[in-house]
Amino acid sequence: MTATDDLIDRLPEPPEALARATSQAERVADMLRAFVIDGALSPGTRLSEERLSRKYGVSRNTLREAFRLLSRERLLVHQMHRGVFVNRPTSDDVRDLFSARRSLELPAVRGARGAPEDAVSAVGAAVAEGEAAREVGDWWRMGTANMHFHQALAGLAGSPRIDEFMSQVLAETRLVFHVMNAPEQFHAPYLDWNRRIHLRIAERDPDTAAVELSRYLDTSEEQLVTAFTAMERATGDA
């Protein structure tokens, strides 16, 4: 044990980026995930192995590995001998997604008194992002900002696993907006609500914030479900 060793031990932890290069399957999965989330691939679309593998220059086997990753995230659904499709959520799914969000967001907000400062400011940043987007009338970015807001709320819990589950739930929620054609306008009226919630958290009054959030989720769910079921009837059930 020399002096050099001591210095080395004190060195900062290895940055995440230094992890060994990602596999092709993961990169393809990342790309497809982005396509699904921002609607380049709409719900119900079938992903042809042959065409995708040719288009992106990867083998079918590699592509299938990516498919497996994404079906575990519920973004794709695998049907035996029929292929993989972009998941098309039903109104039951919408209800369940909100149910899951209640479990994730409300406890996180209620326990926000002890949350670290940067977790709180992340919430504020998401609100600001949304307001900036409203400024220029960018509906799409408003939706993204709203997702960030709720991701930040869940992040108050400080748990990596909850963060990850939350982002899956939000990604799937985004699919809901894609099945209906009325994409992001739903978020517009909620911006001021978000601002209020953030204020309560910032002034360390988490219980009031939780009450507000709970109301938010209720009305948001109701609005979505009714719009969704109306659309389900219109488009034909099956």
Add this chain to the structure above:
Amino acid sequence: MTATDDLIDRLPEPPEALARATSQAERVADMLRAFVIDGALSPGTRLSEERLSRKYGVSRNTLREAFRLLSRERLLVHQMHRGVFVNRPTSDDVRDLFSARRSLELPAVRGARGAPEDAVSAVGAAVAEGEAAREVGDWWRMGTANMHFHQALAGLAGSPRIDEFMSQVLAETRLVFHVMNAPEQFHAPYLDWNRRIHLRIAERDPDTAAVELSRYLDTSEEQLVTAFTAMERATGDA
């Protein structure tokens, strides 16, 4: 639209079992998942593609699809050019797992007043299962029963997504018991506690139940973390 059509429309929904046969990759994943959960494969073990594919008569490609599924569940970890290993949780993971459980179990229990009867009785069944196992001194089955108990608690929320996340969390928790060699004895003293919690739920007093559960989680986490960190120091950190 004839009379026959009416009759057909009235037929019960297709049973789940009728879903198209599962793929080989999923079956292999199921098998490996079971191996990991009940310790036939212990944390840190590397899963050789060549040996596994030969042993179970599947191609390396199919095996890799199964690997992708299981690494999304955090049961396996994929290291580029090194292979897949059975996940070996750290003490940080233990803390995070309990954090996640708090978010899942406590809200479910608090909202248990409106839970359907069979969801409540599932909790009771898990308690009974644990007591039966204690009767015969079957420690392993006691651990399983305890997992079922907490799965049933989360099930009170009535959300498929929460159920699924919970089972992943519990599966990973089981890995924690495998890294330490003291497998399931940890569960023994908690059986009476479980019984009490179930009683509170059954008599529709969810708030008291939640308080009890919260205390349970606190002490259980503390005991596990201390035992775990002690072991980490003993076995060598890295």
Add this chain to the structure above:
DNA sequence: ATCGTGGGATTGTTGAACAATACTTCAATC
């Protein structure tokens, strides 16, 4: 003890092949 330097083993990825299954088309039947 540390540092290079092969050599061997394992994974990463591809391409082709074939079987199994689903979909489509079209003719035959009621």
Add this chain to the structure above:
DNA sequence: GATTGAAGTATTGTTCAACAATCCCACGAT
């Protein structure tokens, strides 16, 4: 006209073999 049956076609499911890229280990040199 709608339904059934029977090809034929397209796509997925799975395997195999090959090769490149990378890691790991052991050996020898400093």
